[in-house]
Amino acid sequence: MTIKSELTEQAETSLESSEKITMTHSQMKSLSYRDAFFLVLKRDITIALRHRDDIINPLLFFIIVVTLFPLGIGPEANTLSQIAPGIIWVAALLATLLSLDRLFKSDYNDGSLEQMLLSPHPIFLLVLAKVVAHWLITGLPLIFIAPLLAVLLHLNEQSYGALILTLLLGTPVLSLLGAVGVALTVGIKKGGVLLSLLVLPLYIPVLIFATSAIDTASIGLPYSGQLAIIAALFFGSLTLAPFAVGAALKVSTN
Amino acid sequence: MWKWLHPYANPEVSYHFTGRLLPWFSALAAILLSIGLVWALLFAPADYQQGDSFRIFYIHVPAASLSMGIYFGMAIAALCSLVWQLKLADASAAAMAPVGAVFTAIALLTGSAWGKPMWGTWWIWDARLTSELILLFLYLGVIALHSAFEDKNLAGKAAGILTLVGSINLPIIKYSVEWWNTLHQGSTVSKLGKPSMSLDMLWPFLFCFLGFAMLVAVIVCYRFRNEILARNSIRPWVRELVSARATHK
Amino acid sequence: MQFNSFSEFINMGGYGFYVWLSFGVSALLLVILLISSKADHQKIINNIAKQKQREDKLRQARELRKQQASSAQDEAEQATS
Structure with a gap:
């Protein structure tokens, strides 16, 4: 009797790890798609909140880049207000690019990315959750800070609404397209510079339409056309980019 | 039906x-190009507005359209490799990328050399030149991604995904740049956009275009064979060869 | 023929520099690309040949060692008997 219980105990301890895995597997099978999505989202946000500098550094970068422009160009209010939309948007592109690296890198390094790809849930969903988390952590703070920087650059008062709206619709596109680039380069040692080469050309349409919307708003004309195009880009990338990210992650983790 | 392809x-x-x-x-490339270029340089009439600088277009236009065409070809190859x-x-996509990049560079250089006497400056943010420049970035991205991977099979897959994403984006970029260009068109841009072509200009164009297309075929074939050899280096047939x-x- | 003399042909109605610059640079780039693509073929073949040589050498060394080991074993057996 005692021997038997001892044996089972031994078996339990030795099999503990594997049992844990099977348990989580069975749990995951019973998870609904929504649960899986929110689980990944919550996990990513929790991790990000524990590494606060990952959130703050791109923001600081955004602020510093924007403040450098008046120093380089000169403080005339007219010039600044003319180039303000372009500066804010270019800085936002660069800040997003800077923060993209951590989207998959740590998960790739500790192997949890592979576990995620092996899970029974569609990759589309999990990737989408990760990208949404990334946007909430890095894109959303940009939107809160942008009006302050717009004040520094003497942005036309009529354009503030357009600035917020374009950032609200545009930064998710940046996160989605950027995720494709990160997924392709995550397995490469020096992927950082390569990432910018891959991703920045794809950002051009967003940049063009967003700055044009802000410009149009500053003259007092309706900018709903540009906004509609950015929204189209948003929904297009929302439906297509996660597939590309999934395929790219499969290549990168091999 | 497609058995003969297998x-x-x-x-x-x-x-x-x-x-x-x-x-x-x-042989075709040599014949077509020599006929086309001689015709273009010696016998084609000068444009009544642009004079002899129009002769640059006999290279610029074929290079520009081929640069787009090669990207399209790469996208088809990438799709085939992902699906089947x-x-x-x-291997064929990898062979095409550098050729496309060189043709894009040629289109850019000739465009800017044509622009200097016409616009008075080497570079103008003209819609066609700008989208060519972005196309060059896309090509360079594909090439850089290709060379970043050690394993050529992985490199091919990754570059294929990037090519497909780029090919979806390329029309969007092209149209947004055109739209952006019309929005910001200053008074400096003279209206020397598309000259109407007479028939004695069209024939040399056709020869040049087909000649350059054949040249692309030649170079892509060479590179394709190199890629095949490099990827199959342990096969017995390669060893014998x-x-x-x-x-x- | 559009030009009356060779110098007129070179001059290209005043656009000579730009025309010949574009044709020259294009020709140069294409020739470099063509030649390098062609030259790569021989380079790859030589690389594979070198790789093959190295593998052959390794195989020979392995066989040699095996032979030596077996002969040493034979000697040892002879010594014990």
Whole structure:
């Protein structure tokens, strides 16, 4: 009797790890798609909140880049207000690019990315959750800070609404397209510079339409056309980019 | 229906097949290009507005359209390799990328050399030149991604995904740049956009275009064969071929 | 023929520099690309040949060692008997 219980105990301890895995597997099978999505989202946000500098550094970068422009160009209010939309948007592109690296890198390094790809849930969903988390952590703070920087650059008062709206619709596109680039380069040692080469050309349409919307708003004309195009880009990338990210992650983790 | 295509999925068969095609392509390229270029430089009439600077267009236009065409070809190859797991499609995409990049660079350089006497400056943010520049970035991205991977099969897959994403984005970029250009068009841009072409200008154009297309075929064939050899270096047929051809032992 | 003399042909109605610059640079780039693509073929073949040589050498060394080991074993057996 005692021997038997001892044996089972031994078996339990030795099999503990594997049992844990099977348990989580069975749990995951019973998870609904929504649960899986929110689980990944919550996990990513929790991790990000524990590494606060990952959130703050791109923001600081955004602020510093924007403040450098008046120093380089000169403080005339007219010039600044003319180039303000372009500066804010270019800085936002660069800040997003800077923060993209951590989207998959740590998960790739500790192997949890592979576990995620092996899970029974569609990759589309999990990737989408990760990208949404990334946007909430890095894109959303940009939107809160942008009006302050717009004040520094003497942005036309009529354009503030357009600035917020374009950032609200545009930064998710940046996160989605950027995720494709990160997924392709995550397995490469020096992927950082390569990432910018891959991703920045794809950002051009967003940049063009967003700055044009802000410009149009500053003259007092309706900018709903540009906004509609950015929204189209948003929904297009929302439906297509996660597939590309999934395929790219499969290549990168091999 | 497509059974006749199947043997060409074999690297050895494709290698020898492209080898047999090469002399024909080379001859065609040489003939068409020499006729076309001589015609374009010597016999085609000068444009009534732009004079002889119009002759740059006999290179610029074929290079620009081929640069787009090669990207399209790469996208098709990438799609084939992703859908049917064809390794040869990867090899052909890898062979096309540098050729496309060079043609894009030529289109850019000739465009800017044409622009200097016409616009008075080497560079203008003209819609066509700008989208060519972005196309060059896309090509360079694909090439850089290709060379960043050690494993050529992985590199092909990754570059294929990037090519497909780029090919979806390319029309969007092109139209947004055109739209942006009309929005910001200053008074400096003269209206020397598209000249209407008479027939005696069109013929040399056709010859030049086909000649450059054949030249692309020649270079892509050479590079394709190189890619096949490099990817199949441990196969017996490659080993036999190597022992027959290697220069120093 | 659009030009009356060779110098007129070179001059290209005043656009000579730009025309010949574009044709020259294009020709140069294409020739470099063509030649390098062609030269790569021999380079790859030589690389594979070298790789093959290295593998052959390794195989020979392995066989040699095996032979030596077996001969040493034979000697040892002879010594014990």
